[in-house]
Amino acid sequence: MVDTLGALAHRGGLLVQRPELSVGVVQAVSRTSGLTIELLARQPLDRRDAVERQRDIRAGQRSQPAPRRLLPDFDEGEGLRVGWLDRPDHAQWVFSTRGESSSGDHYEGTDGPSTRAQFELPPTFDEVDLVLAWPEIGFAETVTRLSLPDRATVAGATVSVWQAPVNTTPVPRSANQRTADMRDERPHIEAGSIVAQPRVLHRGRDAVVVLTRLTEIDSLLSLELVSIARNSLVSWPDPGATLAVLAGDDVVELSSGNGESTGGNGRFHGRCEFVVERPATNVLDLLVAWTSAKLWDVQAQIQLE
Structure with a gap:
């Protein structure tokens, strides 16, 4: 875990x-x-x-x-x-x-x-x-x-996800909310380049969402999110955190692909992957939420390295 x-x-x-x-x-x-x-x-x-x-x-x-x-x-x-x-x-x-x-x-x-x-x-x-x-x-x-x-x-980088810095802002109002089209792409993530450090995206007292990988493959980005909960806050088979991308005035909800989740003894651990188009700038605006774990929408900006 x-x-x-x-x-x-x-x-x-x-x-x-x-x-x-x-x-x-x-x-x-x-x-x-x-x-x-x-x-x-x-x-x-x-x-x-x-x-x-x-x-x-x-x-x-x-x-x-x-x-x-x-x-x-x-x-x-x-x-x-x-x-x-x-x-x-x-x-x-x-x-x-x-x-x-x-x-x-x-x-x-x-x-x-x-x-x-x-x-x-x-x-x-x-x-x-x-x-x-x-x-x-x-x-x-x-x-x-x-x-x-x-x-x-x-x-210096070895720090508990329950204590690592979190830098988020409130979600901006948006008039357009839609779900991204399902993708047929199966990018070869092992041939891409990782463009961000692991970081905590969202956290509450007993739940945390971690970006463990952000890989650039041609015009696509592949992300891996890990959702962790303790003290029986959520239980398997909870899907874990949801993810959207802020693109101009649009909030584009992403569908998760490959993933898994486990639970027991009051703990939950979920892992899921997402694929999204690389933004034109070097900043990826993510909207992260895990409502069943009482983590409401926040915005996290990822600077692509």
């Missing part, structure tokens, strides 16, 4: 782009308790139809596995493995703490299978040698050095 803000550790973007697999950073946050990194890996779309696929299976055509150097000869993984070098030629491997996968589109579509997963590394400062491997599909072990914030920067 995101109860603590941290320092933006990476601006996102692709780390590896090969014919068999691409891997990019969705988000990475450094805290004094550890480094959280979320990756999204995509395999190419299989253009074979069912007849061609069965024919190749009967012929025994398979990808040649990549050699193992840092991975043990046998391990429990079946997909993308992630770790870090703790010393030359030795890797520490970690299991994902959260993940989801997609089988991809029909062979005439656009996107192939994908895996999105979050990993927790120990407290790490200045730089880390991240290790990626997926030998079963022929993806060779790859070491990528990432620059990270220093210890002092991370310590």
